[in-house]
Amino acid sequence: MHPSDRAGSLPLRDTSTRYGRLTRALHWSMAALLAWQFLGMGLKLVLGRTPVVSFFTSSHQKVGTVLFVLIVLRALWAVANRGNRPSHGGGLMGVAARAGHLSLYAVMLLVPLAALLRAYGSERVFAPFGFQIFAAQDPQIGWMVGFGNALHGELGWLMLALIAGHVAMVGLHEGMWRDGTLSRMAGRGRRRARLFD
Ligand code: HEM
Ligand code: HEM
Numbered sequence: 001m002h003p004s005d006r007a008g009s010l011p012l013r014d015t016s017t018r019y020g021r022l023t024r025a026l027h028w029s030m031a032a033l034l035a036w037q038f039l040g041m042g043l044k045l046v047l048g049r050t051p052v053v054s055f056f057t058s059s060h061q062k063v064g065t066v067l068f069v070l071i072v073l074r075a076l077w078a079v080a081n082r083g084n085r086p087s088h089g090g091g092l093m094g095v096a097a098r099a100g101h102l103s104l105y106a107v108m109l110l111v112p113l114a115a116l117l118r119a120y121g122s123e124r125v126f127a128p129f130g131f132q133i134f135a136a137q138d139p140q141i142g143w144m145v146g147f148g149n150a151l152h153g154e155l156g157w158l159m160l161a162l163i164a165g166h167v168a169m170v171g172l173h174e175g176m177w178r179d180g181t182l183s184r185m186a187g188r189g190r191r192r193a194r195l196f197d
Contacts, residue, residue: 010188014081018184023081026074027185030108033067038160061119061128068112075105086184100166107159111152118148 013020019027040056047053078085088097119126119134121144126134173181 014085016084017086019085020081022077023074023085024185026070026077030067030070030074033063033070034159034163037063037067037156041156061115061126064112064115065128065133067108068116071105071108071112075109078105097169100162100169104159104162104166107155107162111155111159114148114151114155117144118152121145121148 010018010024011020012022014023036056037060040053040060043053043056088094121137121141122134123136123138123140125132125136170182173179
């Protein structure tokens with residue numbers, strides 16, 4: 001066990017009892033940015049394109065591009081901490097938890113990637129931050145645009161469903177099984193972490 005883990009302060013890296021500072025920073029900042037993305041797209045779906053809705057959606061490409069960079073970093077960090085993270089246990093529940101997290105990673109990568117591919121292949125310049133990231137294609141690259149059109153929105157909503165399942169499972173762990181799952185990702189977890197010592 002990491003010495004600072006025993007002392008109760010949170011280490012940068014993950015440990016076998018809880019996630020460290022960097023994993024938590026990535027997890028919660030991405031959760032907040034994703035909430036913003038879904039709030040905007042949800043409002044657009046319900047209310048259509050109105051000036052108020054534009055306030056929430058006008059940053060969608062910018063925030064989505066930032067999310068793509070964050071998920072790449074997060075995936076690399078997960079690999080760097082492999083074997084050094086809280087265990088999900090054996091049995092069906094452990095397999096289900098791992099499969100659930102893996103699916104979340106898959107959609108977190110694919111959803112922005114599909115949109116970025118579409119932006120790369122499109123006839124329009126892609127400049128979400130005010131400077132050009134992708135030049136306009138002439139003619140557009142059909143398969144990239146088709147891939148983005150077919151997958152971005154659909155997988156986006158699938159991601160929302162997976163997130164709802166993930167949060168519901170955390171609710172079950174906290175409310176029914178009271179096994180300290182939340183304290184691996186939130187809070188200092190001193191008292192709970194001792195249970196695992
Ligand atoms: C993880 C990040 C992202 C999430 C969760 C996300 C989610 C969504 C969702 C749920 C929709 C609504 C689909 C519908 O109307 O049925 C949408 C639409 C859209 N997104 Fe994203 N998005 C992300 C990143 C991006 C990025 C990086 C770009 C630009 C490169 C982008 C561009 C668009 C565009 C242009 C639309 C409207 C057209 C369409 O439905 O495909 N998004 N997004
Ligand atoms: C209110 C919202 C959320 C809560 C309360 C929450 C809670 C948690 C908790 C307690 C864990 C540790 C689980 C364990 O060790 O078995 C965890 C891990 C994880 N969560 Fe969340 N989460 C939330 C939102 C999200 C969102 C929006 C995503 C991404 C789409 C996400 C993706 C993950 C992933 C992939 C893991 C595995 C650890 C990692 O690789 O980062 N979570 N979450």
